Amino acid sequence: MADELAFIQSLRALAPDPAARGLADDAAVLRIGEETLVLTKDMMVEGVHWLPEQSLADVAWKLLAVNLSDLAAKGAEPVGVLLGYMIGADDAAFLEGLQEALGTFDVPLLGGDTVSGEGPRTFSLTAIGRAPHSPVPSRRGAQVGDAVYLCGSAGGAMMGFEALARGGTADVTPFARPIALLAEGRALAPLVTAMMDVSDGLLLDAWRMAEASRVTLALDSRAVPLAAPEARRNDALRWGDDYALLFTAPADAQLPVTATRIGSVEPRGETPLRLDGEWHDGPRGLGYQH
Protein backbone atom coordinates (compact mmCIF):
# COMPACT_ATOMS: atom_id res chain seq x y z
CA MET A 1 0.00 0.00 0.00
CA ALA A 2 2.51 2.55 -1.18
CA ASP A 3 -0.21 4.96 -2.17
CA GLU A 4 -0.62 7.63 0.44
CA LEU A 5 -4.19 8.38 -0.48
CA ALA A 6 -5.17 4.74 -0.05
CA PHE A 7 -3.47 4.75 3.32
CA ILE A 8 -5.30 7.85 4.43
CA GLN A 9 -8.58 6.38 3.28
CA SER A 10 -7.88 3.23 5.27
CA LEU A 11 -7.01 5.34 8.28
CA ARG A 12 -10.27 7.22 7.93
CA ALA A 13 -12.11 3.95 7.96
CA LEU A 14 -10.61 3.33 11.41
CA ALA A 15 -12.19 6.48 12.80
CA PRO A 16 -15.49 5.29 14.22
CA ASP A 17 -17.08 8.71 14.14
CA PRO A 18 -17.51 10.07 10.63
CA ALA A 19 -17.64 13.52 12.19
CA ALA A 20 -14.09 13.05 13.41
CA ARG A 21 -12.69 14.86 10.46
CA GLY A 22 -9.07 15.19 11.41
CA LEU A 23 -7.95 12.87 8.66
CA ALA A 24 -10.12 14.47 6.02
CA ASP A 25 -10.37 18.01 7.18
CA ASP A 26 -7.31 19.59 8.72
CA ALA A 27 -8.30 19.34 12.34
CA ALA A 28 -10.21 17.14 14.70
CA VAL A 29 -13.05 18.62 16.69
CA LEU A 30 -13.76 17.34 20.15
CA ARG A 31 -16.53 18.28 22.51
CA ILE A 32 -15.31 18.34 26.13
CA GLY A 33 -18.00 19.34 28.59
CA GLU A 34 -19.21 22.76 27.50
CA GLU A 35 -16.12 23.44 25.43
CA THR A 36 -15.26 22.64 21.85
CA LEU A 37 -11.64 21.72 21.30
CA VAL A 38 -9.82 21.66 18.00
CA LEU A 39 -6.77 19.44 17.61
CA THR A 40 -4.27 19.48 14.77
CA LYS A 41 -1.09 17.60 14.11
CA ASP A 42 1.39 18.35 11.35
CA MET A 43 4.76 16.76 10.74
CA MET A 44 7.76 18.19 8.91
CA VAL A 45 10.46 15.97 7.44
CA GLU A 46 14.00 16.99 6.50
CA GLY A 47 14.48 16.88 2.75
CA VAL A 48 10.75 17.12 2.16
CA HIS A 49 9.38 20.10 4.02
CA TRP A 50 12.33 22.43 4.21
CA LEU A 51 15.34 23.48 2.17
CA PRO A 52 18.89 22.71 3.27
CA GLU A 53 19.50 26.47 3.15
CA GLN A 54 16.91 27.08 5.81
CA SER A 55 17.68 27.66 9.44
CA LEU A 56 16.00 25.35 11.91
CA ALA A 57 14.76 28.52 13.56
CA ASP A 58 12.54 29.01 10.51
CA VAL A 59 11.54 25.35 10.52
CA ALA A 60 10.41 25.63 14.14
CA TRP A 61 8.44 28.76 13.31
CA LYS A 62 6.77 27.13 10.36
CA LEU A 63 5.95 23.93 12.25
CA LEU A 64 4.06 26.02 14.77
CA ALA A 65 2.49 28.36 12.23
CA VAL A 66 1.07 25.63 9.99
CA ASN A 67 -0.61 23.95 12.93
CA LEU A 68 -1.98 27.24 14.24
CA SER A 69 -3.26 28.00 10.75
CA ASP A 70 -5.39 24.87 11.00
CA LEU A 71 -6.79 26.24 14.25
CA ALA A 72 -7.38 29.61 12.60
CA ALA A 73 -9.54 27.95 9.95
CA LYS A 74 -11.70 26.58 12.76
CA GLY A 75 -11.99 29.93 14.47
CA ALA A 76 -10.12 28.48 17.43
CA GLU A 77 -7.75 30.19 19.82
CA PRO A 78 -4.64 28.18 20.69
CA VAL A 79 -4.50 26.69 24.18
CA GLY A 80 -1.11 25.02 23.86
CA VAL A 81 1.12 22.80 21.79
CA LEU A 82 3.03 19.54 22.18
CA LEU A 83 6.30 19.06 20.34
CA GLY A 84 7.79 15.87 18.96
CA TYR A 85 11.45 16.55 18.30
CA MET A 86 14.30 14.51 16.91
CA ILE A 87 17.57 15.66 18.47
CA GLY A 88 20.45 16.53 16.13
CA ALA A 89 22.36 19.44 14.67
CA ASP A 90 21.32 23.04 15.27
CA ASP A 91 19.04 22.31 18.20
CA ALA A 92 19.78 25.75 19.58
CA ALA A 93 18.52 27.39 16.39
CA PHE A 94 15.33 25.35 16.54
CA LEU A 95 14.76 26.41 20.12
CA GLU A 96 15.31 30.05 19.26
CA GLY A 97 12.80 29.96 16.43
CA LEU A 98 10.31 28.04 18.52
CA GLN A 99 10.57 30.55 21.31
CA GLU A 100 10.05 33.46 18.93
CA ALA A 101 7.06 31.82 17.32
CA LEU A 102 5.48 30.84 20.65
CA GLY A 103 5.84 34.44 21.75
CA THR A 104 4.51 35.90 18.52
CA PHE A 105 1.43 33.69 18.45
CA ASP A 106 1.08 33.82 22.24
CA VAL A 107 0.75 30.08 22.79
CA PRO A 108 2.37 27.97 25.53
CA LEU A 109 4.44 24.86 24.98
CA LEU A 110 2.72 22.22 27.11
CA GLY A 111 4.88 19.19 26.56
CA GLY A 112 6.12 16.67 24.09
CA ASP A 113 8.71 14.07 23.42
CA THR A 114 12.30 14.09 22.22
CA VAL A 115 13.93 11.17 20.46
CA SER A 116 17.29 10.29 19.02
CA GLY A 117 17.51 9.01 15.49
CA GLU A 118 19.72 8.58 12.47
CA GLY A 119 19.06 10.04 9.08
CA PRO A 120 16.58 12.72 8.07
CA ARG A 121 14.99 14.47 10.98
CA THR A 122 11.31 14.53 11.67
CA PHE A 123 9.51 17.07 13.77
CA SER A 124 5.91 16.91 14.77
CA LEU A 125 3.64 19.30 16.53
CA THR A 126 0.18 18.99 17.99
CA ALA A 127 -1.81 22.13 18.62
CA ILE A 128 -4.82 22.30 20.89
CA GLY A 129 -7.31 25.09 20.48
CA ARG A 130 -10.57 26.16 21.98
CA ALA A 131 -13.29 27.20 19.56
CA PRO A 132 -15.56 29.90 20.96
CA HIS A 133 -17.97 29.52 18.06
CA SER A 134 -19.76 26.22 17.61
CA PRO A 135 -20.33 24.45 15.31
CA VAL A 136 -16.82 25.14 14.12
CA PRO A 137 -16.40 25.96 10.42
CA SER A 138 -15.47 23.10 8.12
CA ARG A 139 -14.84 22.78 4.43
CA ARG A 140 -18.21 21.12 3.95
CA GLY A 141 -20.71 23.91 4.39
CA ALA A 142 -20.47 26.07 1.25
CA GLN A 143 -23.98 26.96 0.04
CA VAL A 144 -25.13 27.70 -3.48
CA GLY A 145 -25.38 31.46 -3.85
CA ASP A 146 -22.60 32.17 -1.33
CA ALA A 147 -19.68 34.36 -2.25
CA VAL A 148 -16.16 32.90 -2.13
CA TYR A 149 -13.57 34.99 -0.31
CA LEU A 150 -9.88 34.96 0.37
CA CYS A 151 -8.44 36.55 3.50
CA GLY A 152 -4.78 36.96 2.66
CA SER A 153 -3.05 36.57 -0.67
CA ALA A 154 -1.43 34.01 -2.95
CA GLY A 155 2.12 33.71 -4.22
CA GLY A 156 4.17 35.18 -1.40
CA ALA A 157 5.45 31.80 -0.24
CA MET A 158 6.29 30.85 -3.83
CA MET A 159 8.38 33.97 -4.28
CA GLY A 160 10.09 33.42 -0.93
CA PHE A 161 10.83 29.79 -1.74
CA GLU A 162 12.35 30.69 -5.08
CA ALA A 163 14.49 33.38 -3.52
CA LEU A 164 15.77 30.88 -0.97
CA ALA A 165 16.30 28.07 -3.46
CA ARG A 166 17.67 30.03 -6.40
CA GLY A 167 18.70 33.35 -4.95
CA GLY A 168 16.99 36.61 -5.66
CA THR A 169 15.73 39.68 -3.95
CA ALA A 170 12.21 38.58 -3.05
CA ASP A 171 11.24 38.58 0.59
CA VAL A 172 11.71 35.07 1.98
CA THR A 173 9.57 35.71 5.06
CA PRO A 174 6.22 34.55 3.64
CA PHE A 175 7.78 31.16 2.93
CA ALA A 176 10.09 30.92 5.93
CA ARG A 177 7.90 32.43 8.60
CA PRO A 178 4.25 32.31 7.59
CA ILE A 179 1.62 33.91 9.77
CA ALA A 180 -1.38 32.00 11.04
CA LEU A 181 -4.45 34.25 10.69
CA LEU A 182 -5.79 33.45 14.14
CA ALA A 183 -7.63 36.69 14.86
CA GLU A 184 -9.14 36.70 11.37
CA GLY A 185 -10.31 33.11 11.73
CA ARG A 186 -11.95 33.80 15.07
CA ALA A 187 -13.72 36.89 13.74
CA LEU A 188 -14.94 35.03 10.65
CA ALA A 189 -16.07 31.78 12.27
CA PRO A 190 -19.58 32.93 13.25
CA LEU A 191 -20.52 34.05 9.75
CA VAL A 192 -18.79 31.73 7.27
CA THR A 193 -20.56 28.74 5.78
CA ALA A 194 -17.24 26.97 5.03
CA MET A 195 -13.62 27.82 5.78
CA MET A 196 -10.18 26.26 5.37
CA ASP A 197 -6.63 27.47 5.24
CA VAL A 198 -4.79 27.46 1.93
CA SER A 199 -1.87 25.17 2.51
CA ASP A 200 -1.56 23.21 -0.73
CA GLY A 201 -2.51 25.81 -3.33
CA LEU A 202 -5.57 28.00 -3.71
CA LEU A 203 -7.06 26.09 -6.64
CA LEU A 204 -6.48 22.67 -5.12
CA ASP A 205 -7.90 23.72 -1.78
CA ALA A 206 -10.87 25.35 -3.51
CA TRP A 207 -11.42 22.07 -5.37
CA ARG A 208 -11.41 20.22 -2.05
CA MET A 209 -13.85 22.63 -0.44
CA ALA A 210 -16.18 22.29 -3.42
CA GLU A 211 -15.94 18.51 -3.30
CA ALA A 212 -16.61 18.38 0.42
CA SER A 213 -19.55 20.78 0.05
CA ARG A 214 -20.91 19.03 -3.08
CA VAL A 215 -21.01 22.28 -4.99
CA THR A 216 -18.95 24.02 -7.66
CA LEU A 217 -16.71 26.93 -6.80
CA ALA A 218 -16.59 29.35 -9.71
CA LEU A 219 -13.50 31.49 -9.28
CA ASP A 220 -12.23 34.58 -11.04
CA SER A 221 -8.48 34.17 -11.19
CA ARG A 222 -7.88 37.89 -11.72
CA ALA A 223 -9.67 38.74 -8.50
CA VAL A 224 -7.19 36.83 -6.33
CA PRO A 225 -4.89 39.22 -4.45
CA LEU A 226 -1.33 38.42 -5.48
CA ALA A 227 1.89 38.66 -3.47
CA ALA A 228 3.85 37.91 -6.66
CA PRO A 229 4.35 39.54 -10.04
CA GLU A 230 1.31 39.51 -12.30
CA ALA A 231 3.19 37.28 -14.76
CA ARG A 232 3.27 34.56 -12.08
CA ARG A 233 -0.47 34.63 -11.37
CA ASN A 234 -1.10 31.13 -12.70
CA ASP A 235 1.73 29.68 -10.66
CA ALA A 236 0.71 31.59 -7.55
CA LEU A 237 -2.78 30.08 -7.65
CA ARG A 238 -1.24 26.62 -7.64
CA TRP A 239 1.46 27.17 -5.03
CA GLY A 240 0.78 26.38 -1.39
CA ASP A 241 2.19 27.52 1.90
CA ASP A 242 0.50 30.91 1.96
CA TYR A 243 -1.89 30.09 4.81
CA ALA A 244 -4.54 32.50 3.65
CA LEU A 245 -8.10 31.70 4.71
CA LEU A 246 -10.45 30.56 1.96
CA PHE A 247 -14.08 30.87 2.97
CA THR A 248 -17.61 31.12 1.74
CA ALA A 249 -20.29 33.36 3.20
CA PRO A 250 -23.62 34.82 2.14
CA ALA A 251 -22.94 37.47 -0.51
CA ASP A 252 -24.46 40.21 1.64
CA ALA A 253 -22.58 39.31 4.83
CA GLN A 254 -20.78 42.16 6.55
CA LEU A 255 -17.23 40.88 6.90
CA PRO A 256 -15.38 41.76 10.10
CA VAL A 257 -11.97 41.48 8.43
CA THR A 258 -10.44 42.47 5.13
CA ALA A 259 -11.07 39.81 2.52
CA THR A 260 -11.39 39.74 -1.22
CA ARG A 261 -14.26 38.22 -3.10
CA ILE A 262 -12.82 35.78 -5.63
CA GLY A 263 -15.88 33.90 -6.83
CA SER A 264 -19.27 32.35 -6.21
CA VAL A 265 -20.71 29.05 -5.09
CA GLU A 266 -22.82 27.36 -7.77
CA PRO A 267 -24.75 24.13 -7.91
CA ARG A 268 -22.43 21.25 -8.69
CA GLY A 269 -21.77 21.37 -12.40
CA GLU A 270 -19.47 19.24 -14.52
CA THR A 271 -16.71 19.34 -11.90
CA PRO A 272 -16.15 21.00 -8.53
CA LEU A 273 -14.08 23.87 -9.96
CA ARG A 274 -14.73 26.39 -12.69
CA LEU A 275 -11.94 28.92 -13.19
CA ASP A 276 -12.66 31.94 -15.40
CA GLY A 277 -15.48 29.93 -16.92
CA GLU A 278 -13.38 26.83 -17.68
CA TRP A 279 -14.17 23.51 -16.00
CA HIS A 280 -11.26 21.77 -14.36
CA ASP A 281 -11.43 18.05 -14.77
CA GLY A 282 -9.43 16.89 -11.77
CA PRO A 283 -7.26 18.06 -8.92
CA ARG A 284 -4.02 17.28 -10.77
CA GLY A 285 -2.04 20.37 -11.58
CA LEU A 286 -4.02 22.53 -9.20
CA GLY A 287 -1.56 22.44 -6.32
CA TYR A 288 0.65 20.37 -4.07
CA GLN A 289 -0.81 16.93 -3.54
CA HIS A 290 0.63 14.97 -0.66
Place this chain on the structure above:
Amino acid sequence: MADELAFIQSLRALAPDPAARGLADDAAVLRIGEETLVLTKDMMVEGVHWLPEQSLADVAWKLLAVNLSDLAAKGAEPVGVLLGYMIGADDAAFLEGLQEALGTFDVPLLGGDTVSGEGPRTFSLTAIGRAPHSPVPSRRGAQVGDAVYLCGSAGGAMMGFEALARGGTADVTPFARPIALLAEGRALAPLVTAMMDVSDGLLLDAWRMAEASRVTLALDSRAVPLAAPEARRNDALRWGDDYALLFTAPADAQLPVTATRIGSVEPRGETPLRLDGEWHDGPRGLGYQH
Protein backbone atom coordinates in the same frame (compact mmCIF):
# COMPACT_ATOMS: atom_id res chain seq x y z
CA MET B 1 23.73 21.42 21.76
CA ALA B 2 24.02 17.74 21.05
CA ASP B 3 23.09 16.82 24.59
CA GLU B 4 19.47 15.77 24.76
CA LEU B 5 19.08 16.62 28.42
CA ALA B 6 20.31 20.15 27.82
CA PHE B 7 17.83 20.45 24.98
CA ILE B 8 14.97 19.24 27.11
CA GLN B 9 15.93 21.65 29.84
CA SER B 10 15.95 24.49 27.36
CA LEU B 11 12.58 23.39 26.07
CA ARG B 12 11.22 23.37 29.60
CA ALA B 13 12.42 26.91 30.01
CA LEU B 14 10.15 27.84 27.09
CA ALA B 15 7.08 26.57 28.91
CA PRO B 16 5.77 29.66 30.68
CA ASP B 17 3.74 27.70 33.19
CA PRO B 18 5.91 25.63 35.52
CA ALA B 19 2.87 23.46 36.13
CA ALA B 20 2.90 22.50 32.47
CA ARG B 21 4.79 19.34 33.16
CA GLY B 22 4.65 17.62 29.83
CA LEU B 23 8.35 17.96 29.26
CA ALA B 24 9.31 16.87 32.74
CA ASP B 25 6.52 14.54 33.66
CA ASP B 26 5.14 12.27 30.98
CA ALA B 27 2.00 14.20 30.21
CA ALA B 28 0.67 17.71 30.08
CA VAL B 29 -2.36 18.60 32.15
CA LEU B 30 -4.81 21.14 30.86
CA ARG B 31 -7.87 22.54 32.54
CA ILE B 32 -10.69 23.12 30.03
CA GLY B 33 -13.82 24.48 31.60
CA GLU B 34 -14.88 21.96 34.24
CA GLU B 35 -12.79 19.19 32.75
CA THR B 36 -9.17 18.19 33.24
CA LEU B 37 -7.47 16.97 30.10
CA VAL B 38 -4.25 15.01 29.92
CA LEU B 39 -2.17 15.14 26.75
CA THR B 40 0.74 12.91 25.85
CA LYS B 41 2.93 12.63 22.81
CA ASP B 42 5.41 9.86 22.14
CA MET B 43 7.45 9.27 19.01
CA MET B 44 8.94 6.03 17.73
CA VAL B 45 11.87 5.98 15.33
CA GLU B 46 12.93 3.09 13.10
CA GLY B 47 16.25 1.67 14.22
CA VAL B 48 15.81 3.11 17.70
CA HIS B 49 12.46 2.02 19.09
CA TRP B 50 11.82 -1.22 17.30
CA LEU B 51 13.66 -4.23 15.97
CA PRO B 52 13.90 -5.00 12.25
CA GLU B 53 12.28 -8.34 13.08
CA GLN B 54 9.17 -6.66 14.37
CA SER B 55 6.01 -6.26 12.39
CA LEU B 56 4.69 -2.73 11.97
CA ALA B 57 1.47 -4.11 13.42
CA ASP B 58 3.31 -4.43 16.73
CA VAL B 59 4.89 -1.01 16.31
CA ALA B 60 1.46 0.55 15.85
CA TRP B 61 0.18 -1.27 18.92
CA LYS B 62 3.11 -0.14 21.01
CA LEU B 63 2.91 3.46 19.82
CA LEU B 64 -0.66 3.58 21.06
CA ALA B 65 -0.01 1.61 24.26
CA VAL B 66 2.92 3.73 25.44
CA ASN B 67 0.90 6.90 25.07
CA LEU B 68 -2.12 5.40 26.79
CA SER B 69 0.16 4.24 29.58
CA ASP B 70 1.03 7.88 30.20
CA LEU B 71 -2.69 8.58 30.50
CA ALA B 72 -3.09 5.62 32.85
CA ALA B 73 -0.50 7.11 35.19
CA LYS B 74 -2.67 10.22 35.38
CA GLY B 75 -5.83 8.26 36.07
CA ALA B 76 -7.19 9.50 32.74
CA GLU B 77 -9.53 7.77 30.32
CA PRO B 78 -8.60 8.14 26.67
CA VAL B 79 -10.78 10.45 24.59
CA GLY B 80 -8.95 10.01 21.29
CA VAL B 81 -5.63 9.99 19.51
CA LEU B 82 -3.93 11.79 16.63
CA LEU B 83 -1.43 9.94 14.48
CA GLY B 84 1.64 11.28 12.73
CA TYR B 85 2.67 8.72 10.15
CA MET B 86 5.47 8.49 7.63
CA ILE B 87 4.30 6.48 4.62
CA GLY B 88 6.46 3.57 3.49
CA ALA B 89 6.67 -0.20 3.46
CA ASP B 90 4.17 -2.36 5.30
CA ASP B 91 1.58 0.35 5.75
CA ALA B 92 -1.13 -2.30 5.73
CA ALA B 93 0.46 -4.09 8.69
CA PHE B 94 0.65 -0.82 10.61
CA LEU B 95 -3.03 -0.17 9.94
CA GLU B 96 -3.97 -3.64 11.08
CA GLY B 97 -2.08 -3.31 14.35
CA LEU B 98 -3.45 0.16 14.93
CA GLN B 99 -6.98 -1.02 14.40
CA GLU B 100 -6.51 -3.92 16.82
CA ALA B 101 -5.01 -1.67 19.46
CA LEU B 102 -7.67 1.03 19.07
CA GLY B 103 -10.29 -1.66 19.53
CA THR B 104 -8.56 -3.26 22.50
CA PHE B 105 -8.10 -0.01 24.35
CA ASP B 106 -11.44 1.35 23.12
CA VAL B 107 -10.15 4.68 21.88
CA PRO B 108 -11.06 6.51 18.66
CA LEU B 109 -8.61 7.81 16.08
CA LEU B 110 -9.48 11.49 15.73
CA GLY B 111 -7.05 12.67 13.12
CA GLY B 112 -3.45 13.23 12.26
CA ASP B 113 -1.03 13.80 9.46
CA THR B 114 0.76 11.61 6.95
CA VAL B 115 4.05 12.55 5.31
CA SER B 116 6.43 11.09 2.79
CA GLY B 117 10.08 10.78 3.64
CA GLU B 118 13.33 9.04 2.91
CA GLY B 119 15.33 7.02 5.39
CA PRO B 120 14.29 5.77 8.82
CA ARG B 121 10.63 6.17 9.52
CA THR B 122 9.21 8.16 12.36
CA PHE B 123 5.79 7.72 13.85
CA SER B 124 4.25 9.97 16.41
CA LEU B 125 1.07 9.78 18.40
CA THR B 126 -0.76 12.23 20.60
CA ALA B 127 -3.27 10.88 23.08
CA ILE B 128 -5.93 13.01 24.71
CA GLY B 129 -7.48 11.86 27.94
CA ARG B 130 -9.99 13.11 30.43
CA ALA B 131 -9.04 12.80 34.09
CA PRO B 132 -12.05 12.24 36.36
CA HIS B 133 -9.94 12.76 39.47
CA SER B 134 -8.32 16.12 40.03
CA PRO B 135 -5.65 17.05 40.85
CA VAL B 136 -4.19 14.38 38.63
CA PRO B 137 -1.39 12.26 40.10
CA SER B 138 2.14 13.31 39.28
CA ARG B 139 5.56 12.01 40.17
CA ARG B 140 6.04 14.82 42.62
CA GLY B 141 3.76 13.97 45.52
CA ALA B 142 5.42 11.07 47.37
CA GLN B 143 5.22 11.68 51.14
CA VAL B 144 7.61 10.48 53.81
CA GLY B 145 6.02 7.46 55.46
CA ASP B 146 4.14 6.38 52.33
CA ALA B 147 4.47 2.86 51.01
CA VAL B 148 5.84 2.32 47.50
CA TYR B 149 3.85 -0.01 45.27
CA LEU B 150 4.08 -1.58 41.87
CA CYS B 151 0.97 -2.51 39.91
CA GLY B 152 2.28 -4.93 37.33
CA SER B 153 5.65 -6.59 37.12
CA ALA B 154 9.18 -6.11 35.81
CA GLY B 155 11.16 -8.06 33.25
CA GLY B 156 8.49 -9.29 30.86
CA ALA B 157 9.46 -6.85 28.14
CA MET B 158 13.14 -7.71 28.58
CA MET B 159 12.43 -11.40 28.08
CA GLY B 160 10.25 -10.66 25.07
CA PHE B 161 12.87 -8.39 23.55
CA GLU B 162 15.58 -11.01 23.96
CA ALA B 163 13.40 -13.68 22.42
CA LEU B 164 12.76 -11.43 19.44
CA ALA B 165 16.36 -10.30 19.05
CA ARG B 166 18.16 -13.55 19.80
CA GLY B 167 15.53 -16.22 19.47
CA GLY B 168 14.16 -18.24 22.32
CA THR B 169 10.91 -19.48 23.73
CA ALA B 170 9.95 -16.55 25.94
CA ASP B 171 6.66 -14.83 25.25
CA VAL B 172 7.34 -11.78 23.07
CA THR B 173 3.96 -10.20 23.80
CA PRO B 174 4.99 -8.09 26.81
CA PHE B 175 7.61 -6.40 24.63
CA ALA B 176 5.70 -6.33 21.35
CA ARG B 177 2.24 -5.55 22.61
CA PRO B 178 2.35 -3.99 26.05
CA ILE B 179 -0.85 -3.23 27.91
CA ALA B 180 -1.64 0.21 29.26
CA LEU B 181 -3.10 -0.19 32.75
CA LEU B 182 -5.91 2.29 32.18
CA ALA B 183 -8.52 0.84 34.55
CA GLU B 184 -5.91 0.38 37.27
CA GLY B 185 -4.69 3.96 36.89
CA ARG B 186 -8.21 5.34 37.11
CA ALA B 187 -8.98 3.30 40.22
CA LEU B 188 -5.73 4.34 41.89
CA ALA B 189 -5.75 8.05 41.06
CA PRO B 190 -7.90 9.20 44.00
CA LEU B 191 -5.68 7.58 46.63
CA VAL B 192 -2.09 7.74 45.40
CA THR B 193 0.27 10.51 46.46
CA ALA B 194 2.49 10.03 43.38
CA MET B 195 2.21 7.83 40.32
CA MET B 196 4.06 7.23 37.07
CA ASP B 197 4.35 4.46 34.54
CA VAL B 198 7.54 2.43 34.36
CA SER B 199 8.82 3.03 30.87
CA ASP B 200 12.58 3.34 31.28
CA GLY B 201 13.30 0.85 34.05
CA LEU B 202 11.89 0.50 37.54
CA LEU B 203 14.97 1.77 39.36
CA LEU B 204 15.48 4.73 37.05
CA ASP B 205 11.84 5.71 37.23
CA ALA B 206 11.87 5.30 41.01
CA TRP B 207 14.92 7.58 41.12
CA ARG B 208 13.04 10.17 39.09
CA MET B 209 9.96 9.99 41.31
CA ALA B 210 12.14 10.41 44.40
CA GLU B 211 13.94 13.35 42.85
CA ALA B 212 10.72 15.05 41.80
CA SER B 213 9.22 14.46 45.26
CA ARG B 214 12.42 15.47 47.11
CA VAL B 215 12.42 12.26 49.10
CA THR B 216 14.26 8.96 49.07
CA LEU B 217 12.60 5.82 47.82
CA ALA B 218 13.90 2.82 49.78
CA LEU B 219 13.15 -0.27 47.73
CA ASP B 220 13.39 -3.96 48.46
CA SER B 221 14.52 -5.54 45.22
CA ARG B 222 13.27 -9.01 46.22
CA ALA B 223 9.76 -7.70 46.68
CA VAL B 224 9.40 -6.68 43.03
CA PRO B 225 7.14 -9.07 41.13
CA LEU B 226 9.15 -10.55 38.29
CA ALA B 227 8.05 -11.66 34.84
CA ALA B 228 11.51 -13.10 34.25
CA PRO B 229 13.68 -15.83 35.80
CA GLU B 230 14.95 -15.06 39.29
CA ALA B 231 18.52 -15.02 37.96
CA ARG B 232 17.63 -12.01 35.86
CA ARG B 233 16.19 -9.95 38.73
CA ASN B 234 18.89 -7.29 38.61
CA ASP B 235 18.48 -6.85 34.87
CA ALA B 236 14.72 -6.79 35.09
CA LEU B 237 14.80 -3.90 37.56
CA ARG B 238 16.80 -1.88 35.04
CA TRP B 239 14.91 -2.77 31.89
CA GLY B 240 12.11 -0.57 30.67
CA ASP B 241 9.05 -1.08 28.51
CA ASP B 242 6.97 -2.93 31.07
CA TYR B 243 4.45 -0.12 31.62
CA ALA B 244 3.68 -1.15 35.17
CA LEU B 245 2.41 1.63 37.45
CA LEU B 246 4.78 2.77 40.18
CA PHE B 247 2.98 4.66 42.92
CA THR B 248 3.14 5.78 46.49
CA ALA B 249 0.23 5.82 48.92
CA PRO B 250 -0.30 5.94 52.66
CA ALA B 251 0.79 2.58 54.09
CA ASP B 252 -2.70 1.86 55.42
CA ALA B 253 -4.55 2.73 52.20
CA GLN B 254 -7.01 0.13 50.95
CA LEU B 255 -5.92 -0.48 47.38
CA PRO B 256 -8.67 -1.01 44.80
CA VAL B 257 -6.37 -3.02 42.53
CA THR B 258 -3.75 -5.70 42.96
CA ALA B 259 -0.37 -4.14 43.65
CA THR B 260 2.77 -5.20 45.45
CA ARG B 261 4.47 -3.19 48.13
CA ILE B 262 8.11 -2.81 47.13
CA GLY B 263 9.39 -0.18 49.56
CA SER B 264 8.88 2.94 51.60
CA VAL B 265 9.25 6.67 51.21
CA GLU B 266 11.89 8.15 53.52
CA PRO B 267 13.19 11.65 54.08
CA ARG B 268 15.76 12.57 51.45
CA GLY B 269 18.97 10.85 52.49
CA GLU B 270 22.29 10.72 50.70
CA THR B 271 20.64 10.16 47.33
CA PRO B 272 17.10 9.70 46.01
CA LEU B 273 17.34 5.90 45.87
CA ARG B 274 18.26 3.25 48.41
CA LEU B 275 18.06 -0.30 47.14
CA ASP B 276 18.29 -3.11 49.71
CA GLY B 277 19.97 -0.64 52.05
CA GLU B 278 22.56 0.57 49.53
CA TRP B 279 22.62 4.19 48.33
CA HIS B 280 22.70 4.69 44.60
CA ASP B 281 24.85 7.62 43.66
CA GLY B 282 23.31 8.56 40.32
CA PRO B 283 20.81 7.51 37.72
CA ARG B 284 23.44 5.88 35.48
CA GLY B 285 23.05 2.18 35.23
CA LEU B 286 19.54 2.24 36.63
CA GLY B 287 17.69 2.05 33.34
CA TYR B 288 17.27 3.39 29.83
CA GLN B 289 18.19 7.06 29.67
CA HIS B 290 17.02 8.89 26.61
